[in-house]
Amino acid sequence: MKLHIRLLEKLIELPEWSVETASNCPLRHLLDDLGLEVKGVEASQEKGIVYTLETLANRGDHLSHVGVAREISARTLAQVKIPTLANQLSDRKASVPVRRATDKCFKYALMDMSVPAGMALRNDVASFVEDPEKLHPIVSILNYVQLEMGQPMHAFDADKIEGEIIVELSTKPEEIDALDGKRYTVPVGSVLIKDRKKIVAVAGVIGCLNSMVTGETRKVLIETAVFDPVSVRITARAMGVSTDSSYAFERGCDYEGMTPALKRVAYLAGGSAGTAKDTESAHVIGVTYAESAPTEKRKVTVLLSSLKRQLNLPRLEEVEVITRFKNLGYVVDSAPASGKDRELALSVPSWRLWDVRNADDVYEDIARSVSLNRVKAELPALDYEAPPLTAFERVAQNIRPALLGSGFVEVISSGFYSAADVAVLEQLSPGIGTQHLTLKNSLEAKNSHMKATNVVHMTKLLAANLKRGVGAAKVYELCRIFSRPAELPSDEPREREELEYDYEHDILAIASAGRWYEGEWRKPEGTADHARLFKGAIAGLIKGLGCRFSVGKGDSPLLHPGIQGSVKCGRHVVGVMGAVHPVIREACETRDEIFYCELDLRLLAKLMIGVPAPAVSDYPAVWRDMTLRLSPREQAGRVLRFVQEAALDSLVNAVIVDDFKKAEEDYRRVTYRITFQRNDRTLKSEEVDAALGGLVESLKSKHGIEMAN
């Protein structure tokens, strides 16, 4: 809302104002403090200072200068100077009859006015309205009165109205040519203002060109009404239009605001009410009202003691409270209650019937008028029974140190994918597109789907950082991915309110590109070294959860077919890791090798155990190296698991220490170092050799793996 300070100061005494920030401008500070936040400031010689206010969505009464003045009055206790009104309108009815045929129009009034040719607009009005030179003076007056008092009104050229005014619901979609020069389709169920032959306005939204007031107009019909806010809102949204009028009606207008607004128009138009034959100024011919029922008289009672308790202001005086309520427009009856307490019976003003319904609402009024910053803040009591950490918190607490120690930086990527992102994934994994949940109404093309994997965002993110000159780009994200649910979320209550939503999955995404180590000093690691370092970081975090880490065969279509594996915790596959598929890299415009890992956090949380202190032996360890022949695509780690699972009671450790391939051979030589040790005695050399022999035999017979020469 545009707040003209020159106009406001006609209505109430103001503190100092300027174009400064709230810290330096008392008026701006006051408005902010009242919930009328100043979002913009303009200053011009012509209009003075104009603030743009962000008003509260439930306060239609704030959309006028009188409404703002009332709020200031409740704070400063200065009195509002109500604008001058015509003494009376007319005893006669308007020349055009009115028929109200829908309850979506609570009240309707039509005022008939004659307007002379060459009617002049008062200067004080002209200085506050937009484009006065382009509009008929009567229209400018209506705009001004809405600005001043908040009541939307509309003017028809009376000579273009045929027969009567009918307020009724549309029964079929209607086309209209509106005052803004555009054609709109009005949906079924909208409130229309019609005459006997045509639609002349869409109630509360916009008028039609066919009844527009022009320079030739000599008689106007001024409409004012109280329309159902929801009805106006549905219609305006369906038409795709928002006007000052619809904005005000959607937030609720003053139930009793029609007559004062018409009297103000009559006064400003310069005609003496009802009887004048003055040809120099406009005059009122008649007024017709059509109402559903008298305005509700709503009362809310509140105890002074509970008001003081809510605000923690025990010294708040009754007289102060009553004065503030009165300045807000309430009629207050005070009566004794139990003890020294007082009960205040508050008659709600007609412009607040939309939002004041119970005691909470009037607490808010007093809190605002005394200032929230005067409320004596009080810290609630501590509990000392800190609840246990959730599974997610525990797993996150364990994961972070491992990743931070390896130099990974936490990032937060978007929850969305674009159709283009999904198309890239679809290229690699036909059908994956259908797993992505689509959004119906996204304003941004890049936000058209919910992401079902994080690989594209991580690839883009790393590519962008490498372009920025970041040498070692290592990132992780604890995020959520989505799938099209087999079972849709519903309003049905769930007994377990935790992580378990089948269509949402918490994951840990880890990615790395560029160098592993910081700085340009070292030669960058090759792909194989980078892969091993990346794997080492993942191994570290899995081990940090107390789980046994290994890598199995991978089958992710989104990763390089030859450089990937499944990440295992014990026997459970918890995710995938590997090099991002070149097709994705190309789509993300990068040639850099990017390593990516996606782990299921929910599963990790379930598998996580405490890390017990290992039992160690004081007797010497004995190791033997064993070199095996493996095919080029055989996973050396898989064979390592065979060794570890061989259940030799003295085998305490087995690791891979070499992987070598001679050019002339069609197999690799992978060397495993097997460590033997007992807790109760020193092993003899022949015992170790026998155990190793058994192991070699077992590998050959069970898995067909032989020793290399």
Add this chain to the structure above:
Amino acid sequence: MSVDLSPKNIKDLMTRFEQQLKDVRHKEDLELLKRDWVSKEGFVKELFKGLRDVPADEKPTVAALLNELRSTVDDGLEGKERWLRTDALKAQLAQEYIDLSLPEAASGLGSIHPITVVEDRITEILRPFGFQSIMGPEIETDYYCFDSLNIPKHHPARDMQDTFYTETGHVLRTHTTSVQARILQHRALFENGRLPIKVASFGRAYRNEKEDASHCAMFHQYELVWIEPGLTLAHLLGLMTHIIKELYGKRRKVRFVPKFYPYTEPSVGPQIDCSVCRGQGCPSCGGAGWVTVGGSGMVHSKVLEEFKLDPTKVSGFAFGLGTSRLAGQLYNFPHLRSVYDNDLRVLKEIV
């Protein structure tokens, strides 16, 4: 072979040894000297062997001189050896040099995202009050996101929350307050309305907006609800002030302005003075000098009634802090967008 054990000869030998010792410059020379003087065939041993042929009356004098010679030789050789070692070390150290001003080879310490930092710190601040963290779904129904929170269809308040709708007719949660609705419902239906309710939930929320420097379609919130008999607006303001001061320091200015949220009444917007301009007005705070960091209020009686709580007997407050904005203010990000830029040049510096 007889040896000359006259005092003069012994003294001459002593002088000779000292001279030879003086000429030693290398370890090899010292080894030769040791061989000549202290080996089994060395002078000293030979001289002592000759002592048995010395007349008894002269023996004490000769023995004393020989002992003196042996001490001189031993001490001299030991001292020279030490000197040579020191000298060699000096020479070695003079040769060795590594320029430690050259770049280190380390993977560096990673860092936590500013939003997580803020979430963790608020959780830590709240834990002594007994708050439990609960996650919730991000794909929601109208009921949990709006209807149960007193935001009926077609209310202008829904304008404040431009909503993403999925192809299945669901919504992306526009605020983490939807988790509050789930918790209240759960307590009502499965825990017989057990009080107090002290729950914190945080995470992503979504608004269907055109994105620019200060608008993101995805952002982060930290939601809190506390329901217990006797809670008042004063408690809400007290706890919010506590969180903000703990997060930003005691000197940070805090103020509260009236707001409207359908699920709270009264509703309050906590604001802090802008960290970029210190309240003087800048593009980051829209020239206001103050930044709204969340929304809050006393839980609306309609919301309490929706979940079978009697508003005449219990009260409560709730707030949703804009974690993204809090993080922006904590680290002086110029605008909201930069919190989500994922620029590692920036994030690596935040520890």
